[in-house]
Amino acid sequence: MFVSKAKALKNKAKAIQKKAQTERKIAQATKDLAKAEKIKARAIRNIAVSESELVKDILREAKSLGIEQDEAKIYVKIVARKVSDWANERTEVTRRDIDGQISKDISKYNADLAFIYKNRGKII
Amino acid sequence: MIMIRSDLFIVLLTGFVHATLQLGIGALLLLYHASLGKHVKRKTRELVTNYIFGNAFLTALAVSAASFIIFVIFQGQMNPAILTIVVGILVALAISVWAFYYKWGKSTELWLPKSVANFINKRAELTESNTESFALGMLACFAEAPFTMILVIVAANSILALPTGLQILMVAIYTLLSVLPIIIMRVAVRKGQTIVDIQKWRLKNKNFLRVISGLGFFVLAIFVLAFKVIGAV
Structure with a gap:
């Protein structure tokens, strides 16, 4: 029991x-x-990388370097689309990654703009 | 006469060493960059002028205040025992400048904590009015205080040893020397140099600036030791 x-x-x-x-x-x-x-x-x-925001951003940088806006618009749209596609293919990208990619893609068109993106956030 | 000459030289040397520090230039570069992308050139020029005034104002205020405090506390100049500590700090800062004033790597990033650097960066981007840019100039001057504080103290101590008529003039000269690089930068941009040219120059000469700055602190330490400590004993 x-x-x-x-x-x-x-x-x-x-x-x-x-x-x-x-x-x-x-x-x-x-x-x-x-x-x-x-x-x-x-x-x-x-x-969530917006192509139009990228275009605005790159054009602002171009203006700060004294590059003609009409001239810049020709390649900025191409670069923005490329970078936006590149970013949307990835699950996670940071601001620095995007700047690096812009620098890489824009270097064919304008070396100064590429330099600016490469050195963004590294001035001080 | 020799003492006056040595004091004059110390003030000029401290002003020169102050001028070799890079935060003021970096912050101005950020302001230029942000402003040229948003405003017309005239507005940018106004903002930059106010930035320079802000920087100069705080420097002049710091030197004057330090002179007053030293005068009140020490009834004249600092005694050799305190100056020996100052020399030690100058040597430590010389080593610090060589070792970690600039971050290692291919950039002109400085020793500042990332949060402070981001804050200055953000303020430069958001600066729209003359008052804001004046404040940004003061902020950049204040953020460099760990390195400039001792220079201001040394300069103030030497200024106190000069005849009264020369004292105000030397405060003005010290201030002018300390903001000279940003004035030169303003002129360079006016003459057609872009921020890319200036940043490339800074990158290329980073090690040279590091050596000059560190050496400046070290030479200043030797000068203070020779003329103010050993010379006074």
Whole structure:
């Protein structure tokens, strides 16, 4: 009789242990999910590279270097489209990555603009 | 007479060493870059002039305030014991300039924490009015205080040793020397140099500027030691 009671208790303890383990696993999974959602949200924010914003940005840089806007517009649109396509192919890109890519693509058209993008954020 | 000459030389040397520091030039370059992309040239010129005034104003104020504080605390000039500490700090700064004033790598990034550099960068981009650019000039001057503070103290101490008539003149000369590089930069842009040309020059001569600056601190330390510490004992 005592043996059967002990067995029952042991089974009960095992069940409680299993339940606790499952709850721990669920809590961990919830945490992981929240973390993954945060990372996803950040990635989405980073890959939202607008072509029109890039065009505006490059034209502003061109103006600061005294490059004729009409002349710049010819290649700025091409570069902006290329960079935008390049960025949208990736899950996560940073501002520095985009500047590097612009520098690379624009170097064929204007060396000074390429230099500006290469050195962005590295002046002080 | 020799003491007056040595004091004059120390003030000029501190002004020169102050001028070799790069934050003022860097911040002005950022302002030029941001402003030329947004405004007409005339507006940019006004902003730059106000930036220079802001920088000069804070420098002159710092030298005058340091002179007053030294005069009040020491009833004249600093004593040789304090000046020995100053010499030690100057030597430490000379080593610091050689070692980490510029970050290593192919850029002209300075020792500033990234958050401070980003803040100055952002302020330069957002500067629209003359008041803001005046404040930016003061901010750039203030951000370099860890390096310039000791120079200002040394200059103020030597200015106090000069005849009264010369004191105000030397504060003005020190201020002018310290802002001379940014005035030269303004003239260079006016003459047709672009910010790319200036930044390329800075990149090319980064190591030269590092050596000159460090050497300046070191020579100044020797001068203060010779004329103000040993000479006074």
